[in-house]
Amino acid sequence: MLRPREPLPRTPPEPDPVAAFTVFTLALIALGLFVAAILAVYTYSTPAVELPLVVAIALAFSLLLLVNLLRLGVRQVRQLRAGR
Secondary structure, rough: OOOOOOOOOOOOOOOOOOOOOOOHHHHHHHHHHHHHHHHHHOOOHHHHHHHHHHHHHHHHHHHHHHHHHHHHHHHHHHHHOOOO
């Protein structure tokens, strides 16, 4: 009689900073690719602007990949130490 009919709502898990960084970086990469596409189509002086932009996009993606691989490695090491 004293038990609630509906289960208590679970508290949401704590947000993962690496996931937030991943989403933010992917949004910046998408924006950069959009700007690169516009510059490639609508301007005649694209080589001066396009190359640094594409290099920055590639470096951002490489950094994103490295951070996520490090997170995966740390998670695996923690699971091995915990004995799971």
